Every structure is written in C-alpha cells, then in structure tokens.
Amino acid sequence: MKIEIKPYKVENINSVIDFNIRLKSGGTQLSFLESNIPNWLPKFDDMKIFQESFLALENDSIVRGAYMLKQQEFSFKGDVVSIASYHQPISEGIVNKKYNSIGTRLIMDGLNRQPLLFALGMGGYDEQITKVLEAMRWDIFSIPFYFKIVNVQHFLRNLTYFRNTKLKRLLLDLIYVTGLGLVSHKFVQFFFKGARNNNKNVSYVDVKQFSSWANDLWDRCKNKYDMIAVRDMSTLNILYPSNSNRFIRLLIKEDDNVIGWAVVLNTKMVNHKQFGNMRLGSIVDCLSLQEHAQTVVISITEYLENNGVDLIVSNQSNDCWCSALKKTGFIKGPSNFILATSKKLSRLMHTTKINIGNIHFNRGDGDGPINL
Numbered sequence: 001m002k003i004e005i006k007p008y009k010v011e012n013i014n015s016v017i018d019f020n021i022r023l024k025s026g027g028t029q030l031s032f033l034e035s036n037i038p039n040w041l042p043k044f045d046d047m048k049i050f051q052e053s054f055l056a057l058e059n060d061s062i063v064r065g066a067y068m069l070k071q072q073e074f075s076f077k078g079d080v081v082s083i084a085s086y087h088q089p090i091s092e093g094i095v096n097k098k099y100n101s102i103g104t105r106l107i108m109d110g111l112n113r114q115p116l117l118f119a120l121g122m123g124g125y126d127e128q129i130t131k132v133l134e135a136m137r138w139d140i141f142s143i144p145f146y147f148k149i150v151n152v153q154h155f156l157r158n159l160t161y162f163r164n165t166k167l168k169r170l171l172l173d174l175i176y177v178t179g180l181g182l183v184s185h186k187f188v189q190f191f192f193k194g195a196r197n198n199n200k201n202v203s204y205v206d207v208k209q210f211s212s213w214a215n216d217l218w219d220r221c222k223n224k225y226d227m228i229a230v231r232d233m234s235t236l237n238i239l240y241p242s243n244s245n246r247f248i249r250l251l252i253k254e255d256d257n258v259i260g261w262a263v264v265l266n267t268k269m270v271n272h273k274q275f276g277n278m279r280l281g282s283i284v285d286c287l288s289l290q291e292h293a294q295t296v297v298i299s300i301t302e303y304l305e306n307n308g309v310d311l312i313v314s315n316q317s318n319d320c321w322c323s324a325l326k327k328t329g330f331i332k333g334p335s336n337f338i339l340a341t342s343k344k345l346s347r348l349m350h351t352t353k354i355n356i357g358n359i360h361f362n363r364g365d366g367d368g369p370i371n372l
Contacts, residue, residue: 001058003102005065005109008036008053012063016055019063019092026095032066032088041070041238048073048082049235054109056091056102065091065102069110070367073230076352078223080230083116083345087367089129103132115344120366124336133340143315143361145335146325148301151310154278202259204252204299209242213251213258221287225318227349228360231287239364240285247284252292252299260288260296263364266307281309283316285364290320297324319357337363 008016013034020031033039033053043050049072056065067089073080091102110117122130125140134140149155214233222228229235240247240263252260265282269275281304288296304312314330315337316322326332339361341349 003056003058003064003105004060005054005056005105008055008066010036012036012055012057015061015063016066019066022092023090023095028094030090030094032090038068047238049238056106064099065089065093065106067106067110068367069114071114075222075225075228075230076348076354077226079352081116081348083118084110084114085366086110086117086119087121103128107132107136111342115342116348117342118345119340120338120361122338122340124338130338130340138340138342139346141317141339141356142335143317143337143339144322145333145337146314146316146322146330147333148312148328148330150281150305150312154310201255202252202295202299204250204303207249207251210236210249210261214261217258217261217287221289224289225360226354226358229365250300250303252288252296254295259292260286262286262296262300264300264304266304266309275311278310279308281312282363283312283314285362286321290318293320294324294327297321297328301328315362317359317361
C-alpha cells in the first residue's frame with residue numbers, strides 16, 4: 001500500500017467524492033470538502049492568512065485521508081511569527097481498520113509542513129484526535145466555556161444536552177412547570193444587576209467592516225497579550241468579510257475613543273444536538289485592552305439580549321476575559337473546546353515565557369465558528 005500526502009488539486013475532486021461515499025456507507029456522517037479551493041480563507045496572492053488542503057493518496061489516485069492547514073500570523077509578546085492550525089482531519093481508518101495509520105501520518109505531514117502547529121476545538125479530551133495528539137506529547141489545554149441564560153423558559157425546554165434521559169427530562173420539565181427556574185434566574189439577574197453599562201459615555205454600533213480604527217486598537221493591544229493571533233484591519237476583513245451577513249461586527253466606544261470590538265452571531269438553532277431550537281448568541285471574537293474587557297462584554301451582552309437571544313455562549317482563554325464574563329453574570333460550564341500545541345510550538349511558548357493565562361484564543365481562532 002503506497003500512500004503519499006499531496007496538496008489537493010482539481011483532478012482529485014472525483015476521488016474525494018468517492019472517499020466521502022465510502023465514509024457514509026461505513027456509517028459516519030463525516031466528509032471532506034468536495035472542492036480543491038476552500039470555501040473559507042482560500043489562498044490568493046500574498047495573503048498572510050489562508051487555508052490549504054492535503055490528501056492522503058493511495059497509488060496517487062485513491063483518497064484515504066485528508067486535512068486542512070490554516071496559516072496565520074501570531075504575536076508572541078509583540079514579535080510576529082507565522083504558525084498554523086491543523087484541522088478537519090479525516091481518515092478512512094474510522095470505517096476500515098486497514099487504514100488506521102493514516103490519521104497519524106496526516107499529523108506528521110502537517111508538522112513537516114509547519115512545525116509550529118496547533119489544533120483547536122476537537123470536541124473534548126475523549127475524542128480520538130485529542131488522545132493521539134496527547135500521545136504524541138503535544139501540550140493540551142481546555143479553553144474555558146461560559147454561558148449566560150437570557151430566556152430561562154426557552155433554555156429549559158431546549159437544553160438538548162441535558163435532556164438525554166427520561167429522569168433528566170422530567171426534572172427539567174418540573175423546574176419549567178413550577179417556575180422554579182424562572183425564580184432562580186431572577187435571583188441571578190438581581191445579583192448581577194450592577195453589571196450593566198451605567199457609564200453613559202459607552203456606546204456600541206453594528207458596523208459593516210473593520211477600518212483603520214481596528215489597526216489603531218491592534219497596535220495598542222498586541223504587546224499586552226503574551227500570545228495572540230494578528231487582528232489588524234486586513235486580517236479581520238478576511239476572517240469576517242463584509243459580504244457575509246452572518247457575522248455581526250460590534251464597535252465599542254467610550255466617548256469618541258474606540259475601546260474594543262467584537263464579532264458575534266445571533267443564530268436560530270434547529271434541532272441542535274446541544275441547544276435544541278434556542279436562539280443562540282455566540283461571542284465569536286473580541287479584542288480590547290484587558291482593563292476594558294468587562295465594558296466590552298457588557299456591551300456585547302446588552303446587544304444580544306436586546307436582539308432576542310435565549311442563551312449567550314463564549315469560549316475564552318484569557319484570564320481577564322474570563323473574569324469579565326463571570327462579573328457580567330456568565331456561568332462557567334464544561335468545555336469541549338481544546339487547544340493542543342505541537343512540541344516545537346510549546347517550546348517557543350516556553351522560551352518566550354508565555355503565561356497561559358494571558359494568551360488570547362476564542363472561537364475566531366482555529367477553524368472558526370463552524371459549529372455555531
């Protein structure tokens with residue numbers, strides 16, 4: 001069995017389609033992109049942030065596995081370095097044990113192309129990809145998850161994740177019918193009633209794109225975080241393009257000074273495996289100086305609450321942003337959003353004395369908010 005891993009070319013599309021058919025017939029719903037040009041962050045000209053796809057080919061024709069690399073610049077205490085995220089790996093080994101080794105070979109190929117590699121998301125510590133990376137001595141971190149209930153009745157009726165047994169469904173329905181959940185929620189709201197924008201000089205507005213103010217804010221922030229993806233104007237407009245109505249870009253000001261921005265989603269879920277049919281507010285990405293983090297979180301929360309969401313969720317790695325969420329009434333929950341760093345990237349983080357509590361990762365990093 002001769003397996004070589006090569007860039008995904010247009011002539012491989014039919015083989016990828018056949019690969020996906022075999023995966024489906026084997027009982028999995030996983031599939032790989034049936035185009036050699038990624039639908040998110042394709043590579044053009046001299047772009048510094050882009051995606052590339054690679055295929056594990058048997059006899060140069062039959063696809064047995066695939067993965068994507070997202071190349072992106074990161075600031076390490078102000079020094080900019082190009083690193084990459086490894087994501088959407090898929091191997092025929094999940095349906096045919098003959099190809100069990102493909103998964104590890106895909107990771108090794110990614111490391112050969114970019115030793116400064118990380119993976120983000122992955123679905124938790126119990127997922128196979130997480131276990132493989134841990135066995136390869138990558139460093140593994142959990143990115144904290146926070147949520148805030150806005151409409152408690154809708155929350156209780158749609159919390160699919162916790163309605164997986166008859167007993168749990170009965171308990172949640174009892175809380176719903178008796179109004180106990182509503183009373184508890186009112187108490188929490190009262191306890192955090194001070195976490196509001198009482199400063200009349202703070203304002204926020206939905207903008208169509210990022211402008212020069214984003215560069216100014218980036219210049220003020222980049223040295224304040226130990227490790228953070230470059231978030232200048234050009235990068236942000238590639239990640240969250242103005243022709244996409246899905247992303248809501250909030251600009252937050254105090255008086256006439258820009259103090260932060262956020263990218264959020266307001267999504268009507270339909271039979272979602274965790275959120276049922278709730279209207280979900282998601283904090284995808286954000287940036288400010290740490291001292292303004294709570295003001296930014298409060299502004300985001302008010303915007304989403306005023307626009308009808310039932311629940312707001314966020315994954316944030318930075319201690320200041322986690323603290324801001326807690327002070328604004330968010331509750332910390334179990335996280336399945338995992339960060340894994342390769343040995344060479346971990347070594348770079350060690351030599352530059354990166355404080356894990358002062359790195360800045362959220363849903364906007366890695367493969368983005370694909371599940372929200």
